[in-house]
Amino acid sequence: MTTFFTRTLAASACLLAAFGAAQADDATIKIALNDWTGHHVSAKLAGEALKQMGFAVAYVEADAVGQHELIAEGKLDLNPEIWTNNVGEVFPHAVSAGAINIVGDLGLEPREGWYYPPYMEARCPGLPSYQALYDCADAFASGSSGGMGHLLAYPQTWGRQSIDQAAIMELPFAVQPAASEEVLIQSLKDAVAAEEPILAMFWQPHWLHSDIDLTPVEWDSTSAGCVAGVNQTRGDACGFAQAAVTKITSAEFASRWPDAYEFVGAFTLDNDTRTALIRRVNDEGLSVEEVVSQWLAENGQAALIN
Numbered sequence: 201m202t203t204f205f206t207r208t209l210a211a212s213a214c215l216l217a218a219f220g221a222a223q224a225d226d227a228t229i230k231i232a233l234n235d236w237t238g239h240h241v242s243a244k245l246a247g248e249a250l251k252q253m254g255f256a257v258a259y260v261e262a263d264a265v266g267q268h269e270l271i272a273e274g275k276l277d278l279n280p281e282i283w284t285n286n287v288g289e290v291f292p293h294a295v296s297a298g299a300i301n302i303v304g305d306l307g308l309e310p311r312e313g314w315y316y317p318p319y320m321e322a323r324c325p326g327l328p329s330y331q332a333l334y335d336c337a338d339a340f341a342s343g344s345s346g347g348m349g350h351l352l353a354y355p356q357t358w359g360r361q362s363i364d365q366a367a368i369m370e371l372p373f374a375v376q377p378a379a380s381e382e383v384l385i386q387s388l389k390d391a392v393a394a395e396e397p398i399l400a401m402f403w404q405p406h407w408l409h410s411d412i413d414l415t416p417v418e419w420d421s422t423s424a425g426c427v428a429g430v431n432q433t434r435g436d437a438c439g440f441a442q443a444a445v446t447k448i449t450s451a452e453f454a455s456r457w458p459d460a461y462e463f464v465g466a467f468t469l470d471n472d473t474r475t476a477l478i479r480r481v482n483d484e485g486l487s488v489e490e491v492v493s494q495w496l497a498e499n500g501q502a503a504l505i506n
Contacts, residue, residue: 227256227456228256228257228258229247229250229255229256229257229258229277229278229453229457229460230257230258230259230260230275230276230277230278231243231246231247231257231258231259231260231276231277231278231279231280232260232262232267232270232271232276232278232279233259233260233261233262234262234263234264234267234279234281235261235263235264235355235357235380235381236381237381237478237481237482237488238281238405238406238474238478239281240488241474241477241478241481241488241491242281242306242469242474243259243279243280243281244259244488244489244492245280245467245469245477245492245495245496245504246278246280246464246467246504247259248492248493248496249463249467249496249501249504250460250463252496253459253460253463253501255457255460260276262276262279263357264283264286264357264358264359265286265287265288265290265357265358265359266288266357267279268287268288268290268294268300269290269294271299271300271448271449271450272290272294272297272299272300272450272451273299274450274452276450277449277450277453278447278448278449278450278453278464279447279448279449280306280447280464280467281306281308281445281447281469282445282446282447282448283310283312283443283445284441284443284444284445284446285361285440285441285442285443286358286359286361286443288359298451299450299451300448300449300450301448301449301450301451301453301454302446302447302448303447303448303449303461303464304446304447304465305444305445305446305447306445306446306447306467306468306469307468307469307506308405308445308469308470308471308474309405309470309471310403310404310405310442310443310445311403311404311416311442312401312402312403312404312440312442312443313401313402313403313416313417313439313440314330314351314362314399314401314416314417314439315388315399315400315402315414315415315417316328316340316398316399316400316414316415316417317391317392317395317398317413317414317415318413318415319395320339320340320397320398320399321415323336323339323397324336324339324340327417328415328416328417328418329417329418330369330371330417330418330419330437330439331434333349333371333373333399333417334371334372334434337349337371337373339397340373340397340398340399341397342397344376345373345374345376346374348372348373348374349371349372349373349374349399350373350374350376350397350398350399351366351371351373351374351375351399351400352376352378352384352387352398352399352400352401353375353376353377353378353400353401354377354378354401355377355378355379355380355381355384356377360428360429361401361428361429361440362401363375363377363429364428364429364430365428365429365432365439365440367429368429368430368432368433369432369433369434370434373399378400384401384402385408387400388400388402388408388412388414389408389411389412392412392413399417402414404471405471405472405474405475406475406478407475407476407478407479407482407483410475410479417439418439419437419439420435420436420437420438421436421437421438422438422439422442423438423441424441424442425441426438426439426440426441426442427441428440428441447464447465447467449461449464463505466504466505466506467504467505467506468504468505468506473503477491477492477495
């Protein structure tokens, strides 16, 4: 079993006792669901725990960038997993104006960037440095890349990071957004199984890293202020911002549902826990609802609060 959060029983009991006194009002807490499995796990762990506290909860499918306008307008109430390096233009303005409230970090420790299987280092000497990609782009070519290297990017609704980064660095790569998270994962698995070339935008934490070996491309530097496609040149490139993963609510959430807001503030999820739950969905064919329900039955809300 995955190692979960450690905490004193007394502290958990006190906090849960306070949460347990909550009663839902007539309104429903609308939780955003973004289009990747890990987000569904985070959202439904939070949502099902809120249901156990007596709140009415509804899950609403929402675009990872476009959702922020809805949250700012109060049409969505909660998103427990926001990757701060992919929030679009509305988010920072809404936060500054007080229309979106940042509750705190979720607890995940992410890394995003371009990944390749280790056997590509023999075909492209100089890897993992991004500088190698200029000289051996043809090693990553595919039938659809027109002789250029082929770079598989995130789905279009997740943002333009790879497109913008390849353009500003003038890399000889054709960038193709994956149709979905499932297509991105399957493309990586299929390429590695056949030892075919592949370079793809991907992230950690993710269960796929325990199934196949993937190595991240390295840049000249790292910076919290790094923005893909902005102020980077060959020899002075930071690649991609490494996100903080935060919890956000609409402006009125805390006043409408103070006990729910207290729970959201304490809600925490680590890499190992989330990865184990995603793996059960992918390997055992269970639904997110099934694995979340089983996990809560076995561990209780105490394992979700810090």
